[in-house]
Amino acid sequence: MMFSAKFIRWLLMLSPLVLIAGPAIADSSYPTKPVRLVVPYPPGGSADVLARMLGQRLDTVLGQPVVVDNRPGAGTAIGARVVAQSPADGYTLLIGTVSSHAMNPALMKDIGYDPVRDFTAIAPLATIxxxxxxxxxxxxxxxxxxxxxxxxxxxxxxxxxxxxxxxxxxxxxxxxxxxxxxxxxxxxxxxxxxxxxxxxxxxxxxxxxxxxxxxxxxxxxxxxxxxxxxxxxxxxxxxxxxxxxxxxxxELSAWFGFFGPRDLPVDVRDKLAREVGKILEIPEFQDRLRRLGASVLAMSPVQFANFVASERDRWAQVIKASSIIAN
CATH class of the missing domain: 3.40.190.10 (Periplasmic binding protein-like II)
Structure with missing residues (x-):
């Protein structure tokens, strides 16, 4: 079948628009450079220890360094905002917690992010x-x-x-x-x-x-x-x-989870969720969690997103009923 030169030029002009209009699809080779893992707490705490444990394992399975970046301050707001405002390319991720995604958003009127809308829930990690x-x-x-x-x-x-x-x-x-x-x-x-x-x-x-x-x-x-x-x-x-x-x-706990910015490409989210799930099944990793008093929290990305939303609503009700004001 023969096409005219005019028709071919029209196809070439149309193709970028099709790519823009389509869903976010990441390069299958992800990641091709180091990944930053933001921890909204100082070094040495439970979230930091968990991030470094996870980062060491992800280094190997992703084939790129996973660099832990401690960004404490304003409760957990500074570190969480860094990730919420980052490009949705999978190279800036967050260790989020019950504080960053449930408690503090209800306590701080101007926290600078929505814990559900502004993040992609990738995988739960652990609960203490x-x-x-x-x-x-x-x-x-x-x-x-x-x-x-x-x-x-x-x-x-x-x-x-x-x-x-x-x-x-x-x-x-x-x-x-x-x-x-x-x-x-x-x-x-x-x-x-x-x-x-x-x-x-x-x-x-x-x-x-x-x-x-x-x-x-x-x-x-x-x-x-x-x-x-x-x-x-x-x-x-x-x-x-x-x-x-x-x-x-x-019944309540301090939980920890793995997040990216909103609109993270589905294949990147699923790849990270799959690899994290495999890491959480490693007996040695589970033993280290137990020594921290933690246990594995397992859900799909969709289930985890629903869990975060329910936790946000639960703690908002507690804070409103108690008239609590953050320091």
Missing amino acids: PFVLLASTKLPISSLQELIDLAKRQPGKLNFSSAGSGTSNHLAGEILQSAAKIRLAHIPFKGSAPALSALVGGQVDLMFDLVVTTVPHVKSGAVRALAITAHQRSPLLPEVPTVSEAGMPAL
Whole structure:
């Protein structure tokens, strides 16, 4: 079949428009250069450790360096904004958390991004539960005994946190709502001083991540009442879950996930999700997570996106009901 020169010129003019109008499709050779993995926290914390564990594995399977870039500040807003405003090419990714994608957007009116609309949810990574801790000065040894005591002395007991609007503060608010008790909130500048105050007997209660809780529970410096997970932790197998203690509404955790900017090409998203899923199945990787008190969180990209949206709505309701204002 013969085509005229005029018809061929018309096809050549049309082809760029077809490419522009079509869906975002990435080069199958992705990645062809180093990938930046933004962590919205300082070095040394759980999110940073998890990012470096994941980055080391991704280096090998992607064939390109994965460079961890710590961008702390404004809660988690600075690092999250960096990724939200980056090109959707798969070369700038984020370790997001319950704080960056659920709590802080509800706490900060001008956070600068929408946790659902401005990101592509790639894969969940892990979840770390909290432990409800009590001072050894309190005459209690269970969650129910705490509730009974708080009802007899409304507003007299207190709990410490890493600051107003932090995850352990919000956990305390959920406890008060679910148990219909009233506690005084004592905010500190970070979890370490808040935990020190509990160990020293200056405060009565605190929710803290299981990994930092273990040595203090084992030494008898504090008393563990319940863990906010669906199953008991191998790090503290003697501590009952909140469901076992009769308070399933207290099931909550610090979760971590893998995100890209909005409109990330589907094939890039799926490639990253597939490789991350394989990494999370490696026994050695799972063992390292367990030593952090974490467990694998497995979902498809679509399921993870729905999970993030539900977490955003859940924490927005908690924050609105409690009239919490971030520090």
